Amino acid sequence: MDYSDIASVAGKGGLFKIVKPTRTGVILESLDDKKQKLVASATQRISVLSDISIYTTNQEGSTPLEDVFRKINKEFDDDLGVTATSEPDELKAFLKHILPDYDEQRVYVSDIKKVVNWYNALRENAPELLKEKKEDKKKEKKEPKEQKSKKTEKSE
Known part of the structure; x- marks a missing residue:
């Protein structure tokens, strides 16, 4: 999940996970434990957290x-x-x-x-x-290099 997957809807409390787009809007699911689904039409003001x-x-x-x-x-x-x-x-x-x-x-x-x-x-x-974010990227970058060096050690 990313900030571009989470939205706020004007007039509705809380945050919503964007499930998938439809022809007339977006299907949203509340981020809380209730997991209530909501179909937000194009006329509703929806703000994605990344924006x-x-x-x-x-x-x-x-x-x-x-x-x-x-x-x-x-x-x-x-x-x-x-x-x-x-x-x-x-x-x-x-x-x-x-x-x-x-x-x-x-x-x-x-x-x-x-x-x-x-x-x-x-x-x-x-x-x-x-x-x-920086820590996550560093971890992802280090792992492939370590795996490559293990493979080259095995082949030598």
Whole structure:
């Protein structure tokens, strides 16, 4: 599973796994334990997590949500210290800690609440997405080289 396989639907709480496209929309399955299926039509606003980013004041102008989730996981892991029902000042301080250059004018408290809720949903249902990308790539690159060297040792 990847961030491009998970979506948010406007008006529906939580995250959904994209099962498959249809002629008129997409079949989605809730990411929680209920595994409820939903057919989202083309008229509904569906946002894929890989396309979502948080506004920043740096040169790029935004940071992908995927990077933000990985920073949160690296820094806090299971205990965020905030929930979606926390005070607005606490939520802003939390995001400021994770993303010091986030744009306070364009990122609303409701957006931070979504980040917290979505992070918790991913931690429970797809924790592999929160791991560092670089480590995974290094492991994948090392394994084939080690296998090749073992084969060449056997043939010698």
